[in-house]
Amino acid sequence: MTIKVNATRQELTRLRARIKMASRGHKLLKDKRDQLMKEFLAIVHENQRLREELESRLAKAYKSFAQARAWLSPAVLEEALMVAGGPQEVSVRHRHIMNVVVPEMELREREDEQNTDVMPYGLASTSSDLDDALREFRGILTILVKLSEVERKIGLLADEIEKTRRRVNALEYVLIPELEAAAKDVEMRLEEVDRSTASRLMKVKDIVRAR
Amino acid sequence: MDEYSWASAVGRIRILEKRFLSRAELEQLAASASLESALAALRDTTYGPYIAKMRGIESYDDALRESLAAEYDLISRMAPEPMVIAAFRGRHDFHNLKVIAKNQRMGMPVQEEAFSLIGNFDPGQLKLWLQGGLAASEEKRPRKDDELSVLRETYEATAEFEQDDGGDYGPALVALRMDALIDRAYYAWFVRVMKRHGYDSLITYAEHEVDLINLRMSLRGRKQGLDAKIMASVFLPGGTIAALDLTEAYSRDEALKELFKSSPFESLAIQGIKLTAERASLTSWEKACDDALMNVIKRARLSPMGPEPAYGYVYGREIETRNLRVILSGKLSQVSAREISERLREPYV
Numbered sequence: 019m020t021i022k023v024n025a026t027r028q029e030l031t032r033l034r035a036r037i038k039m040a041s042r043g044h045k046l047l048k049d050k051r052d053q054l055m056k057e058f059l060a061i062v063h064e065n066q067r068l069r070e071e072l073e074s075r076l077a078k079a080y081k082s083f084a085q086a087r088a089w090l091s092p093a094v095l096e097e098a099l100m101v102a103g104g105p106q107e108v109s110v111r112h113r114h115i116m117n118v119v120v121p122e123m124e125l126r127e128r129e130d131e132q133n134t135d136v137m138p139y140g141l142a143s144t145s146s147d148l149d150d151a152l153r154e155f156r157g158i159l160t161i162l163v164k165l166s167e168v169e170r171k172i173g174l175l176a177d178e179i180e181k182t183r184r185r186v187n188a189l190e191y192v193l194i195p196e197l198e199a200a201a202k203d204v205e206m207r208l209e210e211v212d213r214s215t216a217s218r219l220m221k222v223k224d225i226v227r228a229r
Numbered sequence: 230m231d232e233y234s235w236a237s238a239v240g241r242i243r244i245l246e247k248r249f250l251s252r253a254e255l256e257q258l259a260a261s262a263s264l265e266s267a268l269a270a271l272r273d274t275t276y277g278p279y280i281a282k283m284r285g286i287e288s289y290d291d292a293l294r295e296s297l298a299a300e301y302d303l304i305s306r307m308a309p310e311p312m313v314i315a316a317f318r319g320r321h322d323f324h325n326l327k328v329i330a331k332n333q334r335m336g337m338p339v340q341e342e343a344f345s346l347i348g349n350f351d352p353g354q355l356k357l358w359l360q361g362g363l364a365a366s367e368e369k370r371p372r373k374d375d376e377l378s379v380l381r382e383t384y385e386a387t388a389e390f391e392q393d394d395g396g397d398y399g400p401a402l403v404a405l406r407m408d409a410l411i412d413r414a415y416y417a418w419f420v421r422v423m424k425r426h427g428y429d430s431l432i433t434y435a436e437h438e439v440d441l442i443n444l445r446m447s448l449r450g451r452k453q454g455l456d457a458k459i460m461a462s463v464f465l466p467g468g469t470i471a472a473l474d475l476t477e478a479y480s481r482d483e484a485l486k487e488l489f490k491s492s493p494f495e496s497l498a499i500q501g502i503k504l505t506a507e508r509a510s511l512t513s514w515e516k517a518c519d520d521a522l523m524n525v526i527k528r529a530r531l532s533p534m535g536p537e538p539a540y541g542y543v544y545g546r547e548i549e550t551r552n553l554r555v556i557l558s559g560k561l562s563q564v565s566a567r568e569i570s571e572r573l574r575e576p577y578v
Contacts, residue, residue: 085512085572088558089551092290096343097328101335101404135453138401140408141446141463142416143324146511149449 021200025207033201044189051182058175065168079154086147098139118178123167232534234309242538248275249578259569264560289557293550298347300546313536316422321348323415329356330387359384383414409463420467430529439468448505520575545577
Protein backbone atom coordinates (compact mmCIF):
# COMPACT_ATOMS: atom_id res chain seq x y z
CA MET A 19 0.00 0.00 0.00
CA THR A 20 1.41 3.34 -0.94
CA ILE A 21 0.62 6.68 0.64
CA LYS A 22 -1.11 9.05 -1.78
CA VAL A 23 -0.43 12.67 -1.10
CA ASN A 24 -0.47 15.92 -3.07
CA ALA A 25 2.93 16.93 -4.29
CA THR A 26 3.13 20.15 -2.36
CA ARG A 27 5.84 21.57 -0.11
CA GLN A 28 3.33 21.59 2.75
CA GLU A 29 2.74 17.86 2.27
CA LEU A 30 6.46 17.26 2.08
CA THR A 31 6.98 19.07 5.38
CA ARG A 32 4.14 17.08 6.87
CA LEU A 33 5.59 13.82 5.56
CA ARG A 34 9.04 14.64 6.92
CA ALA A 35 7.48 15.41 10.30
CA ARG A 36 5.68 12.04 10.19
CA ILE A 37 8.91 10.24 9.28
CA LYS A 38 10.68 11.91 12.17
CA MET A 39 7.85 10.96 14.52
CA ALA A 40 7.72 7.37 13.19
CA SER A 41 11.50 7.00 13.53
CA ARG A 42 11.35 8.27 17.09
CA GLY A 43 8.44 5.94 17.85
CA HIS A 44 10.33 3.09 16.22
CA LYS A 45 13.38 3.75 18.37
CA LEU A 46 11.27 3.98 21.52
CA LEU A 47 9.39 0.79 20.69
CA LYS A 48 12.66 -0.98 19.93
CA ASP A 49 14.01 0.15 23.30
CA LYS A 50 10.78 -1.04 24.94
CA ARG A 51 11.03 -4.40 23.18
CA ASP A 52 14.65 -4.78 24.23
CA GLN A 53 13.86 -3.89 27.82
CA LEU A 54 10.86 -6.25 27.81
CA MET A 55 13.08 -9.00 26.46
CA LYS A 56 15.59 -8.34 29.23
CA GLU A 57 12.83 -8.55 31.87
CA PHE A 58 11.34 -11.56 30.12
CA LEU A 59 14.63 -13.46 30.11
CA ALA A 60 15.22 -12.69 33.79
CA ILE A 61 11.73 -13.99 34.60
CA VAL A 62 12.21 -17.05 32.41
CA HIS A 63 15.40 -17.86 34.35
CA GLU A 64 13.53 -17.33 37.61
CA ASN A 65 10.80 -19.66 36.29
CA GLN A 66 13.36 -22.30 35.42
CA ARG A 67 14.96 -22.03 38.87
CA LEU A 68 11.56 -22.28 40.58
CA ARG A 69 10.54 -25.29 38.49
CA GLU A 70 13.76 -27.10 39.31
CA GLU A 71 13.34 -26.31 43.00
CA LEU A 72 9.70 -27.41 42.85
CA GLU A 73 10.61 -30.71 41.21
CA SER A 74 13.35 -31.52 43.71
CA ARG A 75 11.17 -30.57 46.68
CA LEU A 76 8.20 -32.49 45.31
CA ALA A 77 10.40 -35.56 44.96
CA LYS A 78 11.56 -35.11 48.55
CA ALA A 79 8.01 -34.56 49.81
CA TYR A 80 6.65 -37.59 47.96
CA LYS A 81 9.51 -39.72 49.26
CA SER A 82 8.75 -38.75 52.85
CA PHE A 83 5.04 -39.25 52.23
CA ALA A 84 5.65 -42.68 50.70
CA GLN A 85 7.71 -43.63 53.76
CA ALA A 86 4.96 -42.41 56.09
CA ARG A 87 2.33 -44.22 53.99
CA ALA A 88 4.32 -47.43 54.12
CA TRP A 89 4.66 -47.42 57.90
CA LEU A 90 1.30 -46.00 58.97
CA SER A 91 -1.88 -47.89 58.26
CA PRO A 92 -4.25 -46.30 55.73
CA ALA A 93 -6.74 -45.63 58.55
CA VAL A 94 -4.16 -43.76 60.66
CA LEU A 95 -3.08 -41.75 57.63
CA GLU A 96 -6.68 -40.88 56.73
CA GLU A 97 -7.38 -39.80 60.29
CA ALA A 98 -4.20 -37.74 60.50
CA LEU A 99 -5.02 -35.87 57.32
CA MET A 100 -8.74 -35.40 58.03
CA VAL A 101 -8.31 -31.82 59.13
CA ALA A 102 -6.75 -29.48 56.66
CA GLY A 103 -4.37 -26.88 58.01
CA GLY A 104 -6.97 -24.19 57.30
CA PRO A 105 -7.36 -21.85 54.36
CA GLN A 106 -4.34 -19.94 53.16
CA GLU A 107 -4.49 -16.35 52.02
CA VAL A 108 -2.72 -15.07 48.97
CA SER A 109 -2.28 -11.32 48.61
CA VAL A 110 -2.08 -9.98 45.06
CA ARG A 111 -0.56 -6.61 44.22
CA HIS A 112 0.18 -5.19 40.79
CA ARG A 113 3.36 -3.75 39.35
CA HIS A 114 4.10 -2.07 36.04
CA ILE A 115 6.88 -3.41 33.85
CA MET A 116 7.22 -1.16 30.76
CA ASN A 117 3.54 -0.31 31.04
CA VAL A 118 2.54 -3.97 31.41
CA VAL A 119 0.52 -4.60 34.57
CA VAL A 120 1.87 -7.80 36.18
CA PRO A 121 0.68 -9.46 39.41
CA GLU A 122 2.83 -9.97 42.48
CA MET A 123 1.51 -12.71 44.76
CA GLU A 124 2.45 -13.52 48.28
CA LEU A 125 1.31 -16.34 50.55
CA ARG A 126 0.30 -14.67 53.79
CA GLU A 127 0.61 -16.25 57.20
CA ARG A 128 -2.73 -16.50 58.97
CA GLU A 129 -2.92 -14.42 62.09
CA ASP A 130 -4.73 -17.15 64.09
CA GLU A 131 -2.11 -19.77 63.17
CA GLN A 132 0.97 -18.32 64.75
CA ASN A 133 2.98 -21.46 64.26
CA THR A 134 2.77 -22.61 60.65
CA ASP A 135 4.81 -25.76 61.32
CA VAL A 136 2.05 -27.27 63.49
CA MET A 137 0.70 -30.44 61.95
CA PRO A 138 -3.05 -31.15 62.15
CA TYR A 139 -2.74 -34.48 63.97
CA GLY A 140 -1.57 -36.02 67.20
CA LEU A 141 2.05 -37.01 67.62
CA ALA A 142 1.62 -40.31 69.43
CA SER A 143 0.42 -42.50 66.58
CA THR A 144 2.06 -40.78 63.62
CA SER A 145 5.66 -40.58 62.43
CA SER A 146 8.22 -37.88 61.68
CA ASP A 147 8.12 -38.90 58.00
CA LEU A 148 4.59 -37.53 57.84
CA ASP A 149 5.76 -34.28 59.48
CA ASP A 150 8.59 -34.01 56.96
CA ALA A 151 6.24 -34.68 54.04
CA LEU A 152 3.71 -32.08 55.19
CA ARG A 153 6.42 -29.54 55.97
CA GLU A 154 7.77 -30.03 52.45
CA PHE A 155 4.30 -29.74 50.92
CA ARG A 156 3.72 -26.51 52.84
CA GLY A 157 7.04 -25.14 51.58
CA ILE A 158 6.00 -26.16 48.09
CA LEU A 159 2.83 -24.09 48.41
CA THR A 160 4.95 -20.91 48.66
CA ILE A 161 6.90 -21.97 45.57
CA LEU A 162 3.67 -22.78 43.72
CA VAL A 163 2.26 -19.31 44.45
CA LYS A 164 5.54 -17.71 43.32
CA LEU A 165 5.57 -19.94 40.25
CA SER A 166 2.03 -18.97 39.29
CA GLU A 167 3.04 -15.30 39.63
CA VAL A 168 6.10 -15.82 37.45
CA GLU A 169 4.21 -17.82 34.82
CA ARG A 170 1.49 -15.18 34.64
CA LYS A 171 4.19 -12.53 34.22
CA ILE A 172 5.76 -14.59 31.43
CA GLY A 173 2.42 -14.83 29.64
CA LEU A 174 1.70 -11.11 29.91
CA LEU A 175 5.21 -10.06 28.93
CA ALA A 176 5.25 -12.50 26.01
CA ASP A 177 2.00 -10.96 24.70
CA GLU A 178 3.40 -7.47 25.09
CA ILE A 179 6.70 -8.41 23.42
CA GLU A 180 4.79 -9.90 20.51
CA LYS A 181 2.63 -6.77 20.22
CA THR A 182 5.66 -4.49 20.43
CA ARG A 183 7.59 -6.59 17.95
CA ARG A 184 4.71 -6.32 15.46
CA ARG A 185 4.58 -2.55 15.96
CA VAL A 186 8.35 -2.22 15.52
CA ASN A 187 8.21 -4.31 12.36
CA ALA A 188 5.23 -2.36 11.05
CA LEU A 189 7.11 0.89 11.58
CA GLU A 190 10.44 -0.44 10.31
CA TYR A 191 9.26 -2.35 7.28
CA VAL A 192 5.97 -0.70 6.32
CA LEU A 193 5.21 2.77 7.62
CA ILE A 194 8.64 4.38 7.58
CA PRO A 195 9.61 3.00 4.12
CA GLU A 196 6.22 4.09 2.71
CA LEU A 197 6.53 7.54 4.25
CA GLU A 198 10.05 7.83 2.93
CA ALA A 199 8.95 6.65 -0.49
CA ALA A 200 6.07 9.14 -0.45
CA ALA A 201 8.37 11.94 0.67
CA LYS A 202 10.89 11.02 -2.03
CA ASP A 203 8.10 10.93 -4.61
CA VAL A 204 6.89 14.36 -3.50
CA GLU A 205 10.47 15.67 -3.54
CA MET A 206 11.01 14.34 -7.05
CA ARG A 207 7.74 15.80 -8.27
CA LEU A 208 8.54 19.13 -6.67
CA GLU A 209 11.99 19.05 -8.26
CA GLU A 210 10.32 18.25 -11.57
CA VAL A 211 7.98 21.20 -11.10
CA ASP A 212 11.02 23.38 -10.23
CA ARG A 213 12.89 22.18 -13.29
CA SER A 214 9.93 22.77 -15.60
CA THR A 215 9.36 26.24 -14.07
CA ALA A 216 13.05 27.09 -14.56
CA SER A 217 13.05 25.95 -18.19
CA ARG A 218 9.80 27.81 -18.81
CA LEU A 219 11.33 30.96 -17.35
CA MET A 220 14.46 30.53 -19.46
CA LYS A 221 12.30 30.14 -22.57
CA VAL A 222 10.29 33.24 -21.65
CA LYS A 223 13.56 35.13 -21.06
CA ASP A 224 14.88 34.07 -24.48
CA ILE A 225 11.63 35.24 -26.17
CA VAL A 226 11.78 38.56 -24.36
CA ARG A 227 15.47 38.98 -25.26
CA ALA A 228 14.72 38.19 -28.96
CA ARG A 229 12.20 41.03 -29.21
CA MET B 230 -2.97 -62.00 88.11
CA ASP B 231 -3.04 -65.69 87.33
CA GLU B 232 0.11 -66.77 85.51
CA TYR B 233 -0.72 -70.49 85.53
CA SER B 234 -4.03 -69.99 83.75
CA TRP B 235 -1.98 -68.92 80.73
CA ALA B 236 -0.12 -72.24 80.49
CA SER B 237 -2.30 -73.73 77.76
CA ALA B 238 -2.42 -70.52 75.75
CA VAL B 239 1.36 -70.08 75.98
CA GLY B 240 1.83 -73.62 74.64
CA ARG B 241 -0.35 -72.88 71.63
CA ILE B 242 1.30 -69.52 71.07
CA ARG B 243 4.74 -71.13 70.98
CA ILE B 244 3.49 -73.17 68.04
CA LEU B 245 1.83 -70.16 66.40
CA GLU B 246 5.09 -68.21 66.67
CA LYS B 247 6.53 -70.47 64.00
CA ARG B 248 4.26 -68.71 61.52
CA PHE B 249 6.13 -65.43 61.94
CA LEU B 250 8.28 -64.34 59.02
CA SER B 251 11.94 -64.23 59.90
CA ARG B 252 14.25 -61.36 59.03
CA ALA B 253 15.70 -63.47 56.20
CA GLU B 254 12.22 -64.13 54.78
CA LEU B 255 11.37 -60.44 54.96
CA GLU B 256 14.64 -59.58 53.19
CA GLN B 257 13.81 -62.15 50.54
CA LEU B 258 10.40 -60.56 50.01
CA ALA B 259 12.06 -57.13 49.78
CA ALA B 260 14.35 -58.49 47.09
CA SER B 261 11.41 -59.74 44.97
CA ALA B 262 11.39 -58.53 41.40
CA SER B 263 7.93 -56.99 41.63
CA LEU B 264 4.86 -56.56 43.77
CA GLU B 265 3.27 -59.55 42.05
CA SER B 266 6.20 -61.81 42.90
CA ALA B 267 6.26 -60.56 46.50
CA LEU B 268 2.54 -61.35 46.81
CA ALA B 269 3.09 -64.74 45.19
CA ALA B 270 5.79 -65.49 47.78
CA LEU B 271 3.37 -64.48 50.56
CA ARG B 272 0.83 -67.02 49.35
CA ASP B 273 2.88 -69.77 50.96
CA THR B 274 2.75 -68.11 54.37
CA THR B 275 0.04 -67.56 56.95
CA TYR B 276 -1.11 -64.60 54.81
CA GLY B 277 -1.93 -66.95 51.91
CA PRO B 278 -5.74 -67.17 52.37
CA TYR B 279 -6.03 -63.38 52.62
CA ILE B 280 -3.76 -62.78 49.63
CA ALA B 281 -5.89 -65.24 47.63
CA LYS B 282 -9.02 -63.18 48.38
CA MET B 283 -7.48 -59.93 47.09
CA ARG B 284 -9.46 -58.20 44.35
CA GLY B 285 -6.42 -56.50 42.86
CA ILE B 286 -2.73 -56.44 43.59
CA GLU B 287 -2.98 -53.00 45.15
CA SER B 288 -5.52 -54.05 47.77
CA TYR B 289 -2.84 -55.71 49.91
CA ASP B 290 -3.75 -53.39 52.79
CA ASP B 291 -7.15 -55.10 53.12
CA ALA B 292 -5.48 -58.52 53.15
CA LEU B 293 -3.01 -57.45 55.84
CA ARG B 294 -5.79 -55.89 57.91
CA GLU B 295 -7.99 -58.98 57.72
CA SER B 296 -5.08 -61.19 58.67
CA LEU B 297 -4.23 -59.01 61.67
CA ALA B 298 -7.86 -58.91 62.82
CA ALA B 299 -8.00 -62.72 62.62
CA GLU B 300 -4.84 -63.00 64.72
CA TYR B 301 -6.29 -60.65 67.33
CA ASP B 302 -9.50 -62.70 67.46
CA LEU B 303 -7.57 -65.94 67.79
CA ILE B 304 -5.38 -64.73 70.65
CA SER B 305 -8.32 -63.02 72.40
CA ARG B 306 -10.27 -66.32 72.29
CA MET B 307 -7.46 -68.34 73.82
CA ALA B 308 -6.46 -65.71 76.41
CA PRO B 309 -7.68 -66.51 79.94
CA GLU B 310 -7.42 -62.80 80.73
CA PRO B 311 -8.62 -61.25 77.46
CA MET B 312 -8.42 -57.75 78.88
CA VAL B 313 -4.61 -57.84 78.55
CA ILE B 314 -4.98 -58.30 74.79
CA ALA B 315 -8.02 -55.99 74.59
CA ALA B 316 -6.02 -53.19 76.21
CA PHE B 317 -3.45 -53.39 73.43
CA ARG B 318 -6.13 -53.76 70.75
CA GLY B 319 -8.00 -50.83 72.27
CA ARG B 320 -5.66 -48.39 70.51
CA HIS B 321 -7.69 -49.05 67.37
CA ASP B 322 -10.91 -48.09 69.20
CA PHE B 323 -9.33 -44.89 70.43
CA HIS B 324 -8.21 -44.22 66.88
CA ASN B 325 -11.85 -44.59 65.81
CA LEU B 326 -12.82 -42.23 68.60
CA LYS B 327 -10.50 -39.62 67.05
CA VAL B 328 -12.29 -40.04 63.72
CA ILE B 329 -15.73 -39.71 65.34
CA ALA B 330 -14.76 -36.73 67.51
CA LYS B 331 -13.03 -34.87 64.68
CA ASN B 332 -15.93 -35.46 62.29
CA GLN B 333 -18.36 -34.30 64.96
CA ARG B 334 -16.35 -31.12 65.45
CA MET B 335 -16.13 -30.32 61.78
CA GLY B 336 -19.76 -31.22 61.15
CA MET B 337 -18.95 -33.44 58.22
CA PRO B 338 -20.08 -37.01 57.53
CA VAL B 339 -17.95 -39.72 59.06
CA GLN B 340 -15.17 -40.83 56.74
CA GLU B 341 -15.51 -44.60 56.76
CA GLU B 342 -12.07 -45.14 55.27
CA ALA B 343 -10.49 -43.49 58.31
CA PHE B 344 -11.91 -46.15 60.63
CA SER B 345 -9.72 -48.96 61.86
CA LEU B 346 -11.60 -52.25 61.57
CA ILE B 347 -9.41 -54.22 63.94
CA GLY B 348 -10.44 -52.71 67.26
CA ASN B 349 -12.43 -54.35 70.03
CA PHE B 350 -15.61 -52.64 68.85
CA ASP B 351 -17.25 -52.14 65.49
CA PRO B 352 -16.68 -48.45 64.62
CA GLY B 353 -20.28 -47.94 63.45
CA GLN B 354 -21.68 -49.38 66.69
CA LEU B 355 -19.18 -47.38 68.70
CA LYS B 356 -20.27 -44.17 66.99
CA LEU B 357 -23.93 -44.90 67.65
CA TRP B 358 -23.23 -45.74 71.25
CA LEU B 359 -21.11 -42.65 71.83
CA GLN B 360 -23.63 -40.37 70.21
CA GLY B 361 -26.49 -41.91 72.16
CA GLY B 362 -28.12 -43.51 69.11
CA LEU B 363 -28.35 -46.94 70.75
CA ALA B 364 -31.25 -47.41 73.14
CA ALA B 365 -30.34 -48.86 76.53
CA SER B 366 -32.00 -52.18 75.66
CA GLU B 367 -30.07 -52.48 72.40
CA GLU B 368 -26.84 -51.50 74.01
CA LYS B 369 -24.70 -54.58 74.16
CA ARG B 370 -21.95 -53.84 76.56
CA PRO B 371 -19.23 -56.40 76.08
CA ARG B 372 -16.83 -57.58 78.74
CA LYS B 373 -14.58 -54.61 78.12
CA ASP B 374 -17.08 -52.17 79.61
CA ASP B 375 -14.11 -50.56 81.30
CA GLU B 376 -12.81 -49.48 77.91
CA LEU B 377 -16.26 -48.31 76.80
CA SER B 378 -16.63 -46.07 79.82
CA VAL B 379 -13.18 -44.56 79.15
CA LEU B 380 -14.12 -44.09 75.52
CA ARG B 381 -17.34 -42.32 76.50
CA GLU B 382 -15.62 -40.12 79.08
CA THR B 383 -12.99 -39.18 76.54
CA TYR B 384 -15.62 -38.49 73.91
CA GLU B 385 -17.43 -36.18 76.32
CA ALA B 386 -14.10 -34.50 77.18
CA THR B 387 -13.52 -33.77 73.48
CA ALA B 388 -16.97 -32.14 73.32
CA GLU B 389 -16.11 -29.96 76.32
CA PHE B 390 -12.74 -29.21 74.79
CA GLU B 391 -14.64 -27.99 71.75
CA GLN B 392 -16.62 -25.56 73.86
CA ASP B 393 -13.59 -24.42 75.88
CA ASP B 394 -11.60 -23.91 72.77
CA GLY B 395 -13.11 -20.50 72.02
CA GLY B 396 -11.44 -20.32 68.61
CA ASP B 397 -8.08 -19.17 69.91
CA TYR B 398 -6.27 -21.74 67.81
CA GLY B 399 -6.09 -22.54 64.17
CA PRO B 400 -7.64 -25.80 62.94
CA ALA B 401 -4.27 -27.60 62.94
CA LEU B 402 -3.64 -26.92 66.60
CA VAL B 403 -7.21 -27.85 67.54
CA ALA B 404 -6.86 -31.19 65.71
CA LEU B 405 -3.51 -31.82 67.37
CA ARG B 406 -4.93 -31.10 70.83
CA MET B 407 -7.99 -33.30 70.23
CA ASP B 408 -5.80 -36.20 69.15
CA ALA B 409 -3.50 -35.59 72.12
CA LEU B 410 -6.45 -35.65 74.51
CA ILE B 411 -7.57 -39.03 73.15
CA ASP B 412 -4.02 -40.44 73.11
CA ARG B 413 -3.54 -39.38 76.72
CA ALA B 414 -6.81 -41.04 77.70
CA TYR B 415 -5.84 -44.25 75.92
CA TYR B 416 -2.35 -44.57 77.37
CA ALA B 417 -3.54 -43.67 80.88
CA TRP B 418 -6.13 -46.45 80.62
CA PHE B 419 -3.67 -48.86 78.98
CA VAL B 420 -1.07 -48.48 81.75
CA ARG B 421 -3.86 -48.70 84.35
CA VAL B 422 -5.09 -52.00 82.91
CA MET B 423 -1.56 -53.40 82.84
CA LYS B 424 -0.98 -52.36 86.44
CA ARG B 425 -4.32 -53.80 87.50
CA HIS B 426 -3.33 -57.19 86.09
CA GLY B 427 0.02 -56.91 87.84
CA TYR B 428 2.36 -58.59 85.35
CA ASP B 429 5.67 -56.81 85.86
CA SER B 430 7.06 -57.27 82.38
CA LEU B 431 3.84 -55.94 80.78
CA ILE B 432 3.86 -52.95 83.14
CA THR B 433 7.49 -52.34 82.17
CA TYR B 434 6.58 -52.63 78.51
CA ALA B 435 3.65 -50.19 78.87
CA GLU B 436 5.79 -47.69 80.76
CA HIS B 437 8.63 -47.98 78.26
CA GLU B 438 6.26 -47.53 75.36
CA VAL B 439 4.93 -44.33 76.94
CA ASP B 440 8.49 -43.11 77.63
CA LEU B 441 9.56 -43.71 74.06
CA ILE B 442 6.45 -42.07 72.61
CA ASN B 443 7.02 -39.07 74.89
CA LEU B 444 10.64 -38.83 73.77
CA ARG B 445 9.63 -38.99 70.12
CA MET B 446 6.89 -36.43 70.64
CA SER B 447 9.18 -34.03 72.47
CA LEU B 448 11.64 -34.03 69.56
CA ARG B 449 8.95 -33.76 66.90
CA GLY B 450 7.26 -31.03 68.94
CA ARG B 451 10.50 -29.07 68.95
CA LYS B 452 10.82 -29.45 65.21
CA GLN B 453 7.27 -28.13 64.83
CA GLY B 454 8.03 -25.22 67.13
CA LEU B 455 5.37 -26.21 69.69
CA ASP B 456 5.79 -24.46 73.01
CA ALA B 457 5.92 -26.16 76.41
CA LYS B 458 2.35 -25.07 77.20
CA ILE B 459 1.00 -27.05 74.26
CA MET B 460 3.33 -29.97 74.96
CA ALA B 461 1.98 -30.15 78.51
CA SER B 462 -1.32 -31.25 76.98
CA VAL B 463 0.42 -33.62 74.57
CA PHE B 464 2.78 -35.66 76.79
CA LEU B 465 1.33 -39.02 77.79
CA PRO B 466 0.88 -40.04 81.41
CA GLY B 467 1.90 -43.43 82.78
CA GLY B 468 5.56 -43.62 81.85
CA THR B 469 8.54 -43.92 84.16
CA ILE B 470 9.24 -40.26 83.44
CA ALA B 471 6.41 -37.98 84.55
CA ALA B 472 4.73 -35.83 81.94
CA LEU B 473 5.27 -32.79 84.16
CA ASP B 474 9.05 -33.38 84.28
CA LEU B 475 9.07 -33.78 80.52
CA THR B 476 7.24 -30.48 80.09
CA GLU B 477 9.76 -28.70 82.31
CA ALA B 478 12.74 -30.21 80.47
CA TYR B 479 11.13 -29.93 77.05
CA SER B 480 13.04 -27.00 75.62
CA ARG B 481 16.40 -27.71 77.28
CA ASP B 482 18.67 -30.34 75.75
CA GLU B 483 20.65 -31.06 78.88
CA ALA B 484 17.58 -31.34 81.08
CA LEU B 485 15.96 -33.74 78.62
CA LYS B 486 19.12 -35.86 78.48
CA GLU B 487 19.22 -35.85 82.27
CA LEU B 488 15.65 -37.15 82.44
CA PHE B 489 16.49 -40.15 80.28
CA LYS B 490 19.85 -40.73 81.93
CA SER B 491 18.64 -43.51 84.16
CA SER B 492 16.33 -45.04 81.56
CA PRO B 493 17.27 -47.75 79.02
CA PHE B 494 16.73 -45.17 76.30
CA GLU B 495 19.53 -42.79 77.28
CA SER B 496 21.55 -43.30 74.10
CA LEU B 497 18.41 -42.94 71.97
CA ALA B 498 17.61 -39.67 73.73
CA ILE B 499 21.14 -38.30 73.15
CA GLN B 500 21.07 -39.35 69.51
CA GLY B 501 17.57 -37.93 68.93
CA ILE B 502 18.39 -34.60 70.58
CA LYS B 503 21.50 -34.29 68.39
CA LEU B 504 19.52 -35.06 65.22
CA THR B 505 16.83 -32.55 66.16
CA ALA B 506 19.43 -29.85 66.82
CA GLU B 507 20.87 -30.53 63.35
CA ARG B 508 17.34 -30.44 61.88
CA ALA B 509 18.14 -33.87 60.40
CA SER B 510 15.60 -36.55 59.50
CA LEU B 511 14.37 -38.69 62.38
CA THR B 512 13.38 -41.64 60.16
CA SER B 513 16.26 -43.95 61.11
CA TRP B 514 16.11 -42.83 64.71
CA GLU B 515 12.41 -43.68 64.93
CA LYS B 516 13.23 -47.12 63.56
CA ALA B 517 15.82 -47.48 66.34
CA CYS B 518 13.11 -46.51 68.87
CA ASP B 519 10.73 -49.16 67.48
CA ASP B 520 13.53 -51.73 67.60
CA ALA B 521 14.31 -50.80 71.21
CA LEU B 522 10.67 -51.38 72.14
CA MET B 523 10.69 -54.68 70.29
CA ASN B 524 13.69 -55.76 72.35
CA VAL B 525 11.71 -55.00 75.53
CA ILE B 526 8.91 -57.25 74.26
CA LYS B 527 11.35 -59.95 73.18
CA ARG B 528 12.76 -60.14 76.70
CA ALA B 529 9.23 -60.48 78.12
CA ARG B 530 8.46 -63.22 75.60
CA LEU B 531 10.89 -65.59 77.29
CA SER B 532 8.52 -65.87 80.25
CA PRO B 533 7.29 -69.51 80.44
CA MET B 534 3.95 -68.59 82.00
CA GLY B 535 1.80 -65.50 81.95
CA PRO B 536 0.37 -63.26 79.24
CA GLU B 537 3.71 -61.96 77.93
CA PRO B 538 4.04 -64.42 75.00
CA ALA B 539 0.43 -63.70 73.97
CA TYR B 540 0.99 -59.98 74.25
CA GLY B 541 4.30 -60.25 72.40
CA TYR B 542 2.57 -62.29 69.72
CA VAL B 543 0.00 -59.61 68.89
CA TYR B 544 2.65 -56.90 69.10
CA GLY B 545 4.89 -58.95 66.80
CA ARG B 546 1.98 -59.36 64.37
CA GLU B 547 1.39 -55.60 64.35
CA ILE B 548 5.05 -54.99 63.52
CA GLU B 549 5.10 -57.76 60.92
CA THR B 550 2.02 -56.27 59.24
CA ARG B 551 3.76 -52.91 59.13
CA ASN B 552 6.94 -54.47 57.78
CA LEU B 553 4.94 -56.18 55.05
CA ARG B 554 3.27 -52.88 54.20
CA VAL B 555 6.73 -51.29 53.90
CA ILE B 556 7.81 -54.09 51.55
CA LEU B 557 4.66 -54.18 49.41
CA SER B 558 4.29 -50.41 49.11
CA GLY B 559 8.03 -50.24 48.36
CA LYS B 560 7.58 -52.80 45.59
CA LEU B 561 4.60 -50.84 44.25
CA SER B 562 6.68 -47.62 44.17
CA GLN B 563 9.70 -49.51 42.79
CA VAL B 564 11.89 -48.68 45.77
CA SER B 565 15.18 -50.58 45.81
CA ALA B 566 15.49 -53.72 47.96
CA ARG B 567 18.29 -52.07 49.96
CA GLU B 568 16.13 -49.04 50.83
CA ILE B 569 13.18 -51.26 51.78
CA SER B 570 15.44 -53.40 53.91
CA GLU B 571 16.77 -50.33 55.75
CA ARG B 572 13.24 -49.35 56.73
CA LEU B 573 12.22 -52.74 58.10
CA ARG B 574 11.75 -52.91 61.85
CA GLU B 575 13.19 -55.66 64.00
CA PRO B 576 10.91 -58.70 63.57
CA TYR B 577 9.52 -60.56 66.57
CA VAL B 578 11.34 -63.82 65.83
